[in-house]
Amino acid sequence: MLSNVSKKVKVHNFSAGPGILPEEVLQEAAEACINFDNLNLSLLEISHRSKNYEKVMEEARQLVLDHFEVSADEYDVIYLGGGASLQFAMVPYNFLKNKAAYVNTGVWASKAIKEAKLLGNVDVVASSEDKKFGYIPKNFQVGNDYDYLHITSNNTIYGTQYKTFPKVNVPLVCDMSSDIFSRKIDAKQFSLIYAGAQKNMGPAGATMIMIRKDFLEKSKTGLLTMLDYKTHIKAGSMFNTPPVFPVYVVMLTLRWLKKMGGVSAIEKINEEKARLLYAEIDRNSMFEGTVIAKEDRSNMNVCFRLKNEALESEFDKLWKEANISGIRGHRDVGGYRASLYNALPIESVKVLVEVMQEFERKFA
Amino acid sequence: MLSNVSKKVKVHNFSAGPGILPEEVLQEAAEACINFDNLNLSLLEISHRSKNYEKVMEEARQLVLDHFEVSADEYDVIYLGGGASLQFAMVPYNFLKNKAAYVNTGVWASKAIKEAKLLGNVDVVASSEDKKFGYIPKNFQVGNDYDYLHITSNNTIYGTQYKTFPKVNVPLVCDMSSDIFSRKIDAKQFSLIYAGAQKNMGPAGATMIMIRKDFLEKSKTGLLTMLDYKTHIKAGSMFNTPPVFPVYVVMLTLRWLKKMGGVSAIEKINEEKARLLYAEIDRNSMFEGTVIAKEDRSNMNVCFRLKNEALESEFDKLWKEANISGIRGHRDVGGYRASLYNALPIESVKVLVEVMQEFERKFA
Numbered sequence: 001m002l003s004n005v006s007k008k009v010k011v012h013n014f015s016a017g018p019g020i021l022p023e024e025v026l027q028e029a030a031e032a033c034i035n036f037d038n039l040n041l042s043l044l045e046i047s048h049r050s051k052n053y054e055k056v057m058e059e060a061r062q063l064v065l066d067h068f069e070v071s072a073d074e075y076d077v078i079y080l081g082g083g084a085s086l087q088f089a090m091v092p093y094n095f096l097k098n099k100a101a102y103v104n105t106g107v108w109a110s111k112a113i114k115e116a117k118l119l120g121n122v123d124v125v126a127s128s129e130d131k132k133f134g135y136i137p138k139n140f141q142v143g144n145d146y147d148y149l150h151i152t153s154n155n156t157i158y159g160t161q162y163k164t165f166p167k168v169n170v171p172l173v174c175d176m177s178s179d180i181f182s183r184k185i186d187a188k189q190f191s192l193i194y195a196g197a198q199k200n201m202g203p204a205g206a207t208m209i210m211i212r213k214d215f216l217e218k219s220k221t222g223l224l225t226m227l228d229y230k231t232h233i234k235a236g237s238m239f240n241t242p243p244v245f246p247v248y249v250v251m252l253t254l255r256w257l258k259k260m261g262g263v264s265a266i267e268k269i270n271e272e273k274a275r276l277l278y279a280e281i282d283r284n285s286m287f288e289g290t291v292i293a294k295e296d297r298s299n300m301n302v303c304f305r306l307k308n309e310a311l312e313s314e315f316d317k318l319w320k321e322a323n324i325s326g327i328r329g330h331r332d333v334g335g336y337r338a339s340l341y342n343a344l345p346i347e348s349v350k351v352l353v354e355v356m357q358e359f360e361r362k363f364a
Numbered sequence: 365m366l367s368n369v370s371k372k373v374k375v376h377n378f379s380a381g382p383g384i385l386p387e388e389v390l391q392e393a394a395e396a397c398i399n400f401d402n403l404n405l406s407l408l409e410i411s412h413r414s415k416n417y418e419k420v421m422e423e424a425r426q427l428v429l430d431h432f433e434v435s436a437d438e439y440d441v442i443y444l445g446g447g448a449s450l451q452f453a454m455v456p457y458n459f460l461k462n463k464a465a466y467v468n469t470g471v472w473a474s475k476a477i478k479e480a481k482l483l484g485n486v487d488v489v490a491s492s493e494d495k496k497f498g499y500i501p502k503n504f505q506v507g508n509d510y511d512y513l514h515i516t517s518n519n520t521i522y523g524t525q526y527k528t529f530p531k532v533n534v535p536l537v538c539d540m541s542s543d544i545f546s547r548k549i550d551a552k553q554f555s556l557i558y559a560g561a562q563k564n565m566g567p568a569g570a571t572m573i574m575i576r577k578d579f580l581e582k583s584k585t586g587l588l589t590m591l592d593y594k595t596h597i598k599a600g601s602m603f604n605t606p607p608v609f610p611v612y613v614v615m616l617t618l619r620w621l622k623k624m625g626g627v628s629a630i631e632k633i634n635e636e637k638a639r640l641l642y643a644e645i646d647r648n649s650m651f652e653g654t655v656i657a658k659e660d661r662s663n664m665n666v667c668f669r670l671k672n673e674a675l676e677s678e679f680d681k682l683w684k685e686a687n688i689s690g691i692r693g694h695r696d697v698g699g700y701r702a703s704l705y706n707a708l709p710i711e712s713v714k715v716l717v718e719v720m721q722e723f724e725r726k727f728a
Contacts, residue, residue, distance in 0.1 A: 013410075018408065041689065044567035047379050047382060080445070081569060082444070082445045082446055084604075118589075198605055204608040205607030224453040242569075
């Protein structure tokens with residue numbers, strides 16, 4: 001029997017990822033570790049070929065199609081291990097024949113570019129590196145002879161986000177790891193979307209890949225089995241033992257999102273959370289946002305810093321006292337970063353805003 | 365707060381994998397889903413760069429060295445996603461330069477051979493395919509000019525197991541997925557050992573790779589980042605977000621093994637479990653073992669069948685009534701397979717033996 005485990009204190013979890021998950025999802029995940037589906041067995045010790053688990057995988061795949069409002073006639077969904085970093089290699093390994101176009105908007109985009117260059121010709125058609133990735137490049141041109149254009153929808157480290165996506169005549173591939181299912185988008189403009197689960201979708205250990213069928217047809221042949229998207233699609237994402245538990249928690253999280261009203265409902269809450277926090281950053285005399293182009297500010301990762309960095313330890317003391325966790329900026333950029341993923345309650349943002357106001361009252 | 369979840373009925377879990385895990389490990393895993401390390405946060409929603417998780421990864425790596433009785437001066441340990449199937453590709457991708465030798469002892473060995481052939485010259489130096497993989501090839505020769513010899517220590521589907529390993533003058537690489545840490549071996553004879561976690565080590569979603577440092581030095585350069593063992597070894601298995609929860613459960617399982625007295629203690633229990641079951645198969649007039657060479661019978665996966673297959677539904681009824689689960693043979697071979705992994709109590713084997721005896725009394 002499970003002893004009564006609980007969180008003694010409410011922590012406001014602004015972690016950039018792995019990030020906050022809904023309480024009810026964590027509860028169900030814990031229960032499945034003991035007794036899954038009333039089998040009197042743990043989910044961790046049953047065959048992935050069992051009917052009970054096959055249903056989980058099917059639902060986890062279907063929920064992606066549902067939330068993106070696309071059909072199984074047009075797109076396939078699989079879950080793999082290895083994180084988005086493995087996709088940096090798999091995308092060009094499967095699709096780069098002639099040349100590929102990439103936009104460089106930060107650390108993760110740069111890593112994707114580096115991998116693609118190991119596999120073929122790559123043109124960086126736009127970049128915001130000139131201004132420390134503080135904006136999203138716009139109005140760039142992409143010729144029709146590229147195999148695909150690769151973009152990164154949201155940049156966790158620099159706190160920028162595409163508000164509209166480039167209109168191009170080549171297949172559009174998107175690393176959506178850090179803002180997937182946070183807002184309504186037209187998924188049909190993408191030929192391939194991938195996302196490490198550990199922000200809005202679930203825990204670390206599973207990566208979702210959604211591929212348009214007519215794009216998949218263009219993929220290369222003679223590939224290594226496990227690195228060939230076709231292998232996994234043909235096998236319904238069960239070619240070999242999948243990351244069973246991570247995919248289960250993804251399924252629970254996508255179910256929760258549906259119950260919450262889906263992407264359009266969560267988008268409104270996410271916009272309100274971001275509006276509250278950016279308004280305070282802009283109003284408060286002690287802070288400044290780090291993104292140059294305000295219109296490109298991310299609704300997921302809000303990056304800011306103290307105007308007087310000598311006061312950092314004082315600010316740190318205040319937010320720690322308020323049980324706030326995970327707002328230190330990435331080690332490459334410093335400052336602060338509050339990640340407002342789907343499962344973060346608006347109450348946590350209000351607590352952070354109060355702490356910032358208290359800080360101003362005390363130290364201005 | 366966690367509601368009181370429990371298993372209502374004791375199920376005897378003979379699943380071939382993902383396989384049975386210790387009750388106390390499942391309990392701790394469930395608790396970590398709610399409140400990990402008294403952080404008032406779930407393990408599923410904290411940064412893998414947190415000190416608390418870095419300690420988990422370090423311990424999970426160290427415990428492998430401890431159980432193999434080797435030192436961190438000689439070997440490195442990492443955990444990746446993708447399962448053993450990804451290692452079928454990564455081993456030749458990193459190490460196959462001139463030619464590699466493989467032994468074919470079943471389905472998994474065949475898959476490893478297929479991947480290696482996509483990457484270079486491969487010689488199958490021994491095979492038991494001639495007799496449906498019912499034995500382990502012995503006394504074969506391997507020239508000194510191979511980059512490595514690849515073997516599969518235990519064959520889950522056919523129920524065979526190397527009792528001693530080939531003595532060769534080239535680096536020995538072993539897929540140990542299904543019998544790792546089940547028995548004392550001299551790990552120093554291996555240059556690389558890999559294992560999907562989901563049998564004796566933990567849940568699905570993490571794969572352990574242990575590599576000798578002097579072998580790693582021979583690996584190729586210019587590789588794709590995520591498929592290069594050096595990437596992960598340099599980063600302490602934290603180059604990118606690892607499969608956080610699966611590695612945690614591996615750590616718990618390896619801790620449990622240590623508490624149980626380690627590999628030499630579990631080996632004695634595993635031998636007794638296998639002895640009990642094989643003795644009954646050989647004694648009972650209704651059954652026969654499927655492995656031709658009795659000396660190669662696996663202590664992990666015991667494969668057998670009814671002499672009169674028309675009675676299958678009768679036997680199935682009996683073992684299901686006894687709350688036995690997971691003893692159907694692999695779909696490629698049929699019959700029955702009882703997997704006796706480390707966490708399976710000897711009591712479960714006794715229950716199966718009793719059911720077999722009852723079956724004989726009723727239907728002989």
